[in-house]
Amino acid sequence: MNSLRPPPPFPPLSLPPSGNLPSQSIAQDPSLTPNPPSAANKYAAEFAAFQKADSENPNTHGSIVFTGSSSIRLWKTLAADFPNLRVINRGFGGSTSTETLQHYDLLIKPHRPRQVVIYVGSNDISRGATPADVLKTLASLFDRIHADFPNAKISYISNAPNPKRWSMVEQFKTINATVHSWTQQRPYLDFIDVFPKMLGPDNLPLPDIFVSDNLHMNPKGYAIWKEIVFPHLLPEPSAN
Numbered sequence: 231m232n233s234l235r236p237p238p239p240f241p242p243l244s245l246p247p248s249g250n251l252p253s254q255s256i257a258q259d260p261s262l263t264p265n266p267p268s269a270a271n272k273y274a275a276e277f278a279a280f281q282k283a284d285s286e287n288p289n290t291h292g293s294i295v296f297t298g299s300s301s302i303r304l305w306k307t308l309a310a311d312f313p314n315l316r317v318i319n320r321g322f323g324g325s326t327s328t329e330t331l332q333h334y335d336l337l338i339k340p341h342r343p344r345q346v347v348i349y350v351g352s353n354d355i356s357r358g359a360t361p362a363d364v365l366k367t368l369a370s371l372f373d374r375i376h377a378d379f380p381n382a383k384i385s386y387i388s389n390a391p392n393p394k395r396w397s398m399v400e401q402f403k404t405i406n407a408t409v410h411s412w413t414q415q416r417p418y419l420d421f422i423d424v425f426p427k428m429l430g431p432d433n434l435p436l437p438d439i440f441v442s443d444n445l446h447m448n449p450k451g452y453a454i455w456k457e458i459v460f461p462h463l464l465p466e467p468s469a470n
Contacts, residue, residue: 272324273322273323273325273329273333276303276322276323277322277333277336280320280336280337281336284340290316290318290340290341290342291341291342292316292342292343292344292467293316293317293318293341293343293344294312294315294316294317294318294343294344294345294346294347294463294464295317295318295320295337295338295341295343295345295346295347296308296317296318296319296320296321296347296349297320297321297322297330297337297338297346297347297348297349297350298321298325298330298348298349298350298387299321299322299323299324299325299326299349299350299352299353300321300322300323300324300325300446301321301349301390301446301447302319302320302321302347302349303319303321303322303323304321304323304446304447305319305321305452305455307449307452307456311452311456311460312456312460312463314466315463315465315466316466317463318341318343320337320338321349322337324353325350325353326350326353326354326357326359327350327351327354327364327367327368327371328354328367330348330350330371331367331370331371331374334371334374334375338375339378342379343379343382344379344381344382344383344464344467345382345383345384345385345463345464346375346382346383346384346385347385347387347422347459347462347463348371348384348385348386348387349386349387349390350368351364351368351389351402351405352389352390352395352398352402354367355389355395355398355401355402355405356395356398360401361401361404361405361408364405365405365408365409368386368405368409369412372384372412372416372419376416376418380418381418382418383418383420383464384418384419384420385420385421385422385459385462385463386409386419386420386421386422387422387424387455387459388402388406388409388410388421388422388423388424388425389402389403389405389406389425390402390424390425390428391425391428391429391434391435392428392435392440392444392445392446393434393435393437393440393444393445394443394444394445395445396434396435402425403425406421406423406425409421410423420462422458422459422462423458424454424455424458424459427454427457427458428451428454436451438450439451439454
């Protein structure tokens, strides 16, 4: 009988001058350094709310966990948008890919999810990270989830266009294209491309789907996400 073989390493990314993505998994990557302890204090209120919710509703195993930055946190209609699915919102505002990885044991692991939906990366770029930096951390996050939950589906929502960060759009596209390429080799990895539907005929972000900061979405923007995301979500397991 053939033994179960681990998935191939993430392919290297050629991005001068930032270097290549690591071929090793997170367990083999001693260079990854978490954010300083102050990061936990930054999100203390949000994390306390997550812990309170978990204690009040401990039966979340097998659910779909949405996590990432404020576009997930502000998706207030998430449960209502997917009423026949057990979805959990664990987005925390302003977060980066490194912070999502750092707080994995709080955000994702306790729920033993059947699927994890992740939106993160643009805040990293806005704080000076390169696409290679983001992709390195995403590779480690995906490895971590898959090691703990090999049957779980991991869905990455593409970095979205918005007027405020339009000058960074090429970096967002690099991250999106690379993660999409990874899905060709890893069947458990899924790419949800919200980017095209958020553009108008002029190939610029639709002006009427954002709140006044030109960064976060209004209900019209979330309606677009709902339509695109839903086909990617796993149905509830059969009771039989």
